Amino acid sequence: MPSDFQRYTVTAALPYANGPVHIGHLAGVYLPADIYVRYLRSAGRDVKFICGSDEHGVPITIRAQKEGVTPQQVVDKYHALIRDSFLDFGVSFDIYSRTSSATHREVSSEFFLKLYQEGKFIEQTSQQYYDEQADQFLADRYIVGTCPNCGNENAYGDQCERCGTSLSPTELINPRSMLSGNNPVLRETKHWYLPLDQYEPWLREWIVEGHKNDWKANVYGQCKSWIDQGLHPRAVTRDLDWGVPVPVAGAEGKVLYVWFDAPIGYISATKDLLPDTWETYWKDSGSKLVHFIGKDNIVFHCIIFPAMLRAHGDYILPDNVPANEFLNLEGDKISTSRNWAVWLHEYLQDFPGQADVLRYVLCANAPENKDNDFTWKDFQARNNNELLATLGNFVNRAVVLTHKYFGGQIPARNELTEFDRDVLQQLADFPARIGHLIENYRFRDALNELMNLARLGNKYLADTEPWKLIKTDEPRVATILNIALQITASLTTLMEPFLPNTALRLAGMLDTEKTPWTAAGHADALPVGHQLKEAFLLFEKIEDATVEAQVQKLLDTKKANELANTTTAPAKENVSFEEFSRMDLRVGTITAAEKVAKTKKLLKLTVDTGLDQRTIVSGIAESFIPEALVGQQVLVLLNLAPREIKGIQSQGMLLLAENADGSLALMQPGQQVKPGSGVM
Numbered sequence: 046m047p048s049d050f051q052r053y054t055v056t057a058a059l060p061y062a063n064g065p066v067h068i069g070h071l072a073g074v075y076l077p078a079d080i081y082v083r084y085l086r087s088a089g090r091d092v093k094f095i096c097g098s099d100e101h102g103v104p105i106t107i108r109a110q111k112e113g114v115t116p117q118q119v120v121d122k123y124h125a126l127i128r129d130s131f132l133d134f135g136v137s138f139d140i141y142s143r144t145s146s147a148t149h150r151e152v153s154s155e156f157f158l159k160l161y162q163e164g165k166f167i168e169q170t171s172q173q174y175y176d177e178q179a180d181q182f183l184a185d186r187y188i189v190g191t192c193p194n195c196g197n198e199n200a201y202g203d204q205c206e207r208c209g210t211s212l213s214p215t216e217l218i219n220p221r222s223m224l225s226g227n228n229p230v231l232r233e234t235k236h237w238y239l240p241l242d243q244y245e246p247w248l249r250e251w252i253v254e255g256h257k258n259d260w261k262a263n264v265y266g267q268c269k270s271w272i273d274q275g276l277h278p279r280a281v282t283r284d285l286d287w288g289v290p291v292p293v294a295g296a297e298g299k300v301l302y303v304w305f306d307a308p309i310g311y312i313s314a315t316k317d318l319l320p321d322t323w324e325t326y327w328k329d330s331g332s333k334l335v336h337f338i339g340k341d342n343i344v345f346h347c348i349i350f351p352a353m354l355r356a357h358g359d360y361i362l363p364d365n366v367p368a369n370e371f372l373n374l375e376g377d378k379i380s381t382s383r384n385w386a387v388w389l390h391e392y393l394q395d396f397p398g399q400a401d402v403l404r405y406v407l408c409a410n411a412p413e414n415k416d417n418d419f420t421w422k423d424f425q426a427r428n429n430n431e432l433l434a435t436l437g438n439f440v441n442r443a444v445v446l447t448h449k450y451f452g453g454q455i456p457a458r459n460e461l462t463e464f465d466r467d468v469l470q471q472l473a474d475f476p477a478r479i480g481h482l483i484e485n486y487r488f489r490d491a492l493n494e495l496m497n498l499a500r501l502g503n504k505y506l507a508d509t510e511p512w513k514l515i516k517t518d519e520p521r522v523a524t525i526l527n528i529a530l531q532i533t534a535s536l537t538t539l540m541e542p543f544l545p546n547t548a549l550r551l552a553g554m555l556d557t558e559k560t561p562w563t564a565a566g567h568a569d570a571l572p573v574g575h576q577l578k579e580a581f582l583l584f585e586k587i588e589d590a591t592v593e594a595q596v597q598k599l600l601d602t603k604k605a606n607e608l609a610n611t612t613t614a615p616a617k618e619n620v621s622f623e624e625f626s627r628m629d630l631r632v633g634t635i636t637a638a639e640k641v642a643k644t645k646k647l648l649k650l651t652v653d654t655g656l657d658q659r660t661i662v663s664g665i666a667e668s669f670i671p672e673a674l675v676g677q678q679v680l681v682l683l684n685l686a687p688r689e690i691k692g693i694q695s696q697g698m699l700l701l702a703e704n705a706d707g708s709l710a711l712m713q714p715g716q717q718v719k720p721g722s723g724v725m
């Protein structure tokens with residue numbers, strides 16, 4: 046479906062600058078956006094790729110307070126980290142701006158002011174929660190309480206993260222201030238609201254009627270359900286001191302709501318990029334606006350922001366919002382606060398030069414229509430079995446054989462067989478097919494088609510077996526390798542949106558320039574006699590140990606989270622001193638230790654108690670190696686009634702501390718003491 050748009054304005058969700066980028070962000074938003082844009086550029090379209098950090102809002106001020114720094118310091122740190130890791134990953138933004146910039150303040154203020162002056166807002170005074178100790182209104186996440194929907198005791202003032210319900214602070218049961226922990230009081234405050242209910246008929250016509258067929262089912266479905274439920278006026282200002290000040294008199298101490306200012310950030314970033322011509326990309330109906338986002342941002346990009354743009358009147362509306370579902374990690378929801386993520390900057394450090402492997406895996410497994418799971422095992426398998434065994438192997442064979450038989454020069458194509466013609470015809474069809482899929486936001490299918498071209502190449506070489514023919518029919522081998530190399534040249538062009546670094550390296554090996562999309566699919570991309578550079582491997586095998594180390598890192602995180610979450614057991618009832626003194630607690634020295642046969646947990650210990658050498662059976666085999674226990678001093682309860690365990694008479698008990706993860710630690714005297722010393 047070749048479009049009649051003259052230019053494209055492509056945005057990717059502004060990352061919130063209170064944490065680094067993880068693989069969920071990439072798979073959901075930045076990678077598909079980058080593939081789309083790289084393809085459009087290759088196809089010769091006029092496109093601007095816009096992004097930047099979202100730097101306002103309550104989570105940032107809360108984080109700053111916790112860390113004892115200013116909000117500006119928080120956003121400076123994460124803005125730089127996010128910007129640099131995107132760059133290393135090859136996300137080819139035309140601009141990566143930020144909403145704390147002067148341009149943004151100006152553009153968002155003007156936007157608000159125009160709507161204000163034209164009477165597009167409702168002004169409303171209402172009762173809102175106020176923390177008297179902190180002397181502050183409690184916006185959004187500054188207030189927590191019990192969710193009226195699911196009973197979660199830690200729901201936020203704007204949303205319950207457990208059941209996903211969007212809330213207003215006054216709906217919370219038993220509200221508490223995040224600042225002081227106190228119960229807040231209600232106070233009057235004035236805010237401006239965008240009356241979304243007034244836009245409902247228009248939104249219904251534009252989305253429910255107008256985009257039924259071209260928007261993704263998950264996006265369309267969510268929008269329709271929001272509209273069907275009925276829309277309500279939404280406050281676009283907050284009582285807060287971090288953000289764009291509300292630019293009207295009498296609004297001191299108020300800022301624009303972060304979800305009002307953030308999408309305007311796309312516009313201000315475009316203005317930063319193109320101070321003179323930015324308006325063409327936002328106001329000319331020949332511009333196609335596409336927002337790449339994850340599913341939790343759908344309502345903001347499909348309902349609220351379009352209503353804002355419509356209220357303003359000068360702007361175009363998004364042509365499509367191809368939102369993705371969520372990527373999970375090893376079966377669990379990715380979470381910044383629980384550190385359950387593969388962080389982009391860490392990946393780039395752990396896998397230097399292998400950004401494309403992650404790009405490949407995240408695209409092949411992207412959550413396009415449903416939530417999906419990233420596992421390290423799948424990562425390894427896709428690298429070793431697909432990138433290396435299919436794509437890398439084909440290219441390597443074609444180039445190595447050409448060096449071996451023809452000194453690295455493209456050999457002449459001689460008489461063609463039926464098979465050759467068929468393969469060349471198939472080759473010719475790939476660019477349009479892949480391009481069509483990308484233009485329809487079907488990136489997984491597009492990548493699979495790219496791999497189908499590599500599979501075609503592999504099959505062609507496997508079926509024609511040039512390494513066998515070389516002794517008898519050199520002209521035939523020349524034809525075969527010529528065709529294999531034409532496929533390789535097309536692969537270079539067609540892989541660029543997905544695997545830009547590999548495309549560059551392969552172009553180096555073929556000694557060609559970067560070619561436009563239209564140059565792919567041709568039988569004469571590489572002229573006869575053209576000299577290739579030396580062959581090298583495009584992909585490396587990823588070993589078991591490498592992915593095991595990554596899995597271990599996640600297991601460590603899981604353990605740390607469990608430890609942090611376990612609650613200390615409640616206190617037991619009091620005992621009298623008399624009861625306590627009846628216990629004969631002593632220091633003993635372990636003189637021998639061995640595993641009890643046919644058990645997993647039991648060790649048979651011999652302990653020197655000062656009175657005797659006695660046998661104690663203890664369930665500690667999973668925490669200690671027997672040899673390491675010999676010579677250790679331990680606390681022993683001597684007069685615990687003897688008991689037979691697995692046929693062994695056990696006399697007494699070792700005292701141990703148990704960690705939340707079940708691991709055990711010996712209770713030992715702080716220094717060596719005589720065996721049999723009493724404990725009191």
Ligand SMILES: Nc1ncnc2c1ncn2[C@@H]1O[C@H](COP(=O)(O)OP(=O)(O)OP(=O)(O)O)[C@@H](O)[C@H]1O
Pocket residue numbers: 058059060061062064068069070072073074337338339340341342369370371372373379380381412
């Ligand atoms: N696991 C995920 N899978 C797909 N998309 C995601 C995922 N996590 C976040 N996104 C998307 O990435 C974009 C940027 O996310 P944003 O910076 O707002 O962080 P977030 O949604 O708060 O994520 P997190 O809570 O993990 O930090 C948003 O459009 C969001 O929908």
Ligand SMILES: [Zn+2]
Pocket residue numbers: 192193194195196197200205206207208209210
């Ligand atoms: Zn809930």
